[in-house]
Amino acid sequence: MIPLWNQKASKRADGIVLWDYHVICIQKQKDANSSPKVWDLDSTLPFPSPLASYLRETIRPSFKLFSEFDRFFRIVHVPIFLRCFASDRRHMKDSAGNWTSQPPSCQPIVAEDGTVHNLNEYMEISAAEALRNVEAGTVDAVFSEKFGVVVSESQLEEFFSLIP
Template sequence: MSIEENKVTSVVPSEREQCTYTACYCEENVWKLCALVKDSCPEEEFNKCSCVFISNDKRQIPLWHQRAGKNPERLVVWDYHVIMVYNEKESPLVYDLDTELSFPCHLKEYAAAGIGDEKSMHSKYKRMFRVIPGQEFLSTFASDRSHMLDKEGGWMSPPPDYPPIKTEASSNNIQEFISMDKSVKHGQVYNLSGFLHKFDTSLS
């Protein structure tokens, strides 16, 4: 279904062009989106927003309908990916700046087309989801972008043109967010069923 056929009405910015975007920096794209929502929407709407890191212990997570995909299904196996979920109880919405699905996309559609079923999936590819409230993400996340440097010190993908995100407590803690170790303090970690159930009990 195209974005025109499935246009979503939301107080949260609903056009990609309204969002800051840098390819391969999904975590910063979502941080910027959360900041935009905080600045432009009522507090009660921002409180519905969560940042979601998707990864696993092997750091091999398949997602479909990604614009970077070179195959007919637009499948990409990322080491991690980051999206924002707007928890509108009527129909939760996913904001993924890297998908070819609608933007935003109903969670039900994103789960079926973008995440896919895990029943026949090899265990090393099964995804875990670290869900962090938007305000917590804005106030705790930091990245000096060193994870995007190759062995020679060059950029694997050009960085954003704004300064790295940091907090008073840290200049680089991105690996804590990518980790699916449940003992790490940021947000809560779920398997696929738990993630879907958190936002829409009809999907688990």
């Protein structure tokens, strides 16, 4: 569980929510002078938001957390994610097999290789997976690895600054 601020699902004035996972899109502009943009469908911030302001307002790295709330990010290149991700929506059912929320009307997502569910492999992140250093070679891995790379919150902005 990680805290994120300025979230529509919040019932609090500061917009804080504890998510078990949260998916956003960070778009790196082709124009080298443009900052990366964050597309967060659950955010109350401008849509899209510049990465630096999104981090400051949503991640709030200055807010000191207990170590169990350290935030890590799995970064997966969109074309790889679209080919490899799969969800049969089992995470939306309770232990008796009943829906906890109404599922989307579209068909479940099946990966190109026929995998029907690998959401947990994308969601489960440990500190041990995080890159020790962000450098060009580690950034290149995001373009080839099925599960991308994992960075800490302090590495996120640096990571996107190194993407060509």
